[in-house]
Amino acid sequence: MTLAAIGGFTVMATAGWLLVLEAEDAMLDTRLSEAVQAQEHAAHASAAPPWLTRLEDEAALRQRTGLSARPEGPGPHELFASADGATFVLVGGFADRWRVWLAPDREREYRLLPDRAGAGWWLADLSSLEFTEARSARIGAGILAASCAVGLLALLLSALIVRWTVRPVVALAARVQATAGRVESPPRPLAEGCAEDEVGYLARALDESRLRVAESLARERQFIAECSPELRTPLAVLKAAADLLPEVVEEPEGRARALARMTRAVQRAERLVQFFLVLAREGRERTGVQWVPLRPVVEEAMEDQRIIRPDPARDLRLAIPPEVRLSADREVLLMLVHNLIGNALQHAPEGPVTVSWSEDGTLAIDDEGPGFPEAGDEARPRGYGLGLALARRLSETQGWALRTARSPAGGARVSIQFPDAAVRSAAVA
Numbered sequence: 065m066t067l068a069a070i071g072g073f074t075v076m077a078t079a080g081w082l083l084v085l086e087a088e089d090a091m092l093d094t095r096l097s098e099a100v101q102a103q104e105h106a107a108h109a110s111a112a113p114p115w116l117t118r119l120e121d122e123a124a125l126r127q128r129t130g131l132s133a134r135p136e137g138p139g140p141h142e143l144f145a146s147a148d149g150a151t152f153v154l155v156g157g158f159a160d161r162w163r164v165w166l167a168p169d170r171e172r173e174y175r176l177l178p179d180r181a182g183a184g185w186w187l188a189d190l191s192s193l194e195f196t197e198a199r200s201a202r203i204g205a206g207i208l209a210a211s212c213a214v215g216l217l218a219l220l221l222s223a224l225i226v227r228w229t230v231r232p233v234v235a236l237a238a239r240v241q242a243t244a245g246r247v248e249s250p251p252r253p254l255a256e257g258c259a260e261d262e263v264g265y266l267a268r269a270l271d272e273s274r275l276r277v278a279e280s281l282a283r284e285r286q287f288i289a290e291c292s293p294e295l296r297t298p299l300a301v302l303k304a305a306a307d308l309l310p311e312v313v314e315e316p317e318g319r320a321r322a323l324a325r326m327t328r329a330v331q332r333a334e335r336l337v338q339f340f341l342v343l344a345r346e347g348r349e350r351t352g353v354q355w356v357p358l359r360p361v362v363e364e365a366m367e368d369q370r371i372i373r374p375d376p377a378r379d380l381r382l383a384i385p386p387e388v389r390l391s392a393d394r395e396v397l398l399m400l401v402h403n404l405i406g407n408a409l410q411h412a413p414e415g416p417v418t419v420s421w422s423e424d425g426t427l428a429i430d431d432e433g434p435g436f437p438e439a440g441d442e443a444r445p446r447g448y449g450l451g452l453a454l455a456r457r458l459s460e461t462q463g464w465a466l467r468t469a470r471s472p473a474g475g476a477r478v479s480i481q482f483p484d485a486a487v488r489s490a491a492v493a
Contacts, residue, residue, distance in 0.1 A: 093140055096175050096188050104180050115193060119185040125176075128187065135176060140188075143174040232263040240270065286453065297368065297402065298333035302326055304371045325371070352393040355488070358427070359384045361394060362419050365402040373409055379416035380405070388421055391486040392462060400458055404429045404478050407452075412475055425487045428479040430471035452478070 099116055112118065119125050122134050129152040135141040142155040144164045152174070155161050172191040179186060239254050253271050258264035305325040312318025359382070366380045390397065401419070408417045412433025420428050452468060455478075459466040464480050471477040 092190050092193055093175065095193070096140060096177060096186075096190075099188075100177055100179070100186050103186075115189045117187045117189070118179075119187055121183060125185050125187075129174075129176075139175070139177040141176040143176055145172045145174055147172065232258065232261075236263055236267055236270075239267075283457075295333065295337070297372065297406075298329035300372050301329040301368055305329070352395070353391055354394070355389045356392050356394045356397060357386070358388045358390050358397075358421065359386050361398050362401055365398055365405055366419075368402060369405050369409060372406070378409065381416050381418040383418060383420040384427075385421060385489075387489040389488055390482060391488075396458065396462060400455060400480070401427075401429075403455060408433070408476065408478075415473070415475070425482045425484060426479050427482070428477055430473065430477050431475040432471070432473040433475045435470055435474060435476040436468055 096116075099113055103112055103116070103118075117128075119128055125131060125134065129143065129145075130150075131152060131154060135154060135156075143152050144155065145152045153160060153164055153167075154176075155164065172189065175188040175190055177186045177188070178184075236254060236258070243254075254267045254274075258267045302325075305322045309319065309322045309326075312322055362382060362384060366382065369380070370378075405417060405419065408429055408431040412431035415432030418428075418430045420430070422428065452466070456466040459480060463486070464482055467479050467481065469477045469479070
């Protein structure tokens, strides 16, 4: 800011000084023209002013000024001479003027004007008439003072304008700083009270960004709270198989089944960790998609649930044609079905749980528990299974639609609608 002000002062002072010099030259040229006209129109010869000299011809011009050629044009022509008036320089362009500026001994300014007849010349010594030479210090000081005053006024006005312009930005920054470190859901709006201008647009953009961040944090917390049971599922299978292994160590078939369960649980845990990491990063790319037979996936989920909840009285019913196939990631489909069946067993302590398939491409899990208070209600104890909100989010990443309703028996129904392109039968395949 200071450098800009100094530069402005310098430019203004230089411009003012040049204007003064131009005005002085115009006045001197006018006075010269009037003096020459008075001499040429006089009825009888009169004494010329002491600063005006008559040169009768070109020889007298060369002898007086040392110019090798006569100037072209009507004039007046500008000349600069040394202090003693011995050498002259005719200013015909910027190069000549630059030579004059670089030669400190050429300070006397002259004007050369042809007479009316065109044979002689009038040479005027203007050094005695220039008021800037005697008053240059005072004129320079006056111009500098005026430039400083105008510059200071401009600096003051610019500071006021900048302060008035930046005030909304400062207020917005204070709001942002006041809310820094606070966890609010939803966050307090920053655009409240802002005008419909650039700052208001910025405040609204910040509000949208903060809202997205708050939503991401909420989803992350929900994800952390609800994914741990899903990760514990293969661990529970491992534990059950490990407990069973000493009992069947002498039975080859039993030992093979226990080891197969353990291997499958480890592989599933590895795939679950990879999938949860992708889901935590809001991944939307579907990887590992293939045509998966639906019935074996549901049977595997039911078998895992029987191991986790060894209750012989619970009835898990399956009504899915063996030829149904889905275009899906098998682990994603297994995880989703596994959790929906587990939720049904958890919240419906009694009665059968039925997994069925309808021709419109819908997989439904029905129970005979208390059901939802209202259709679409997702209230449930936290921390068990994926939960309906996370299950719906998981379905959306795959292009499926998860819905909730009442089951025919009055309990809860959770259904997954698959698109037509993702469903086909074994005969078509």
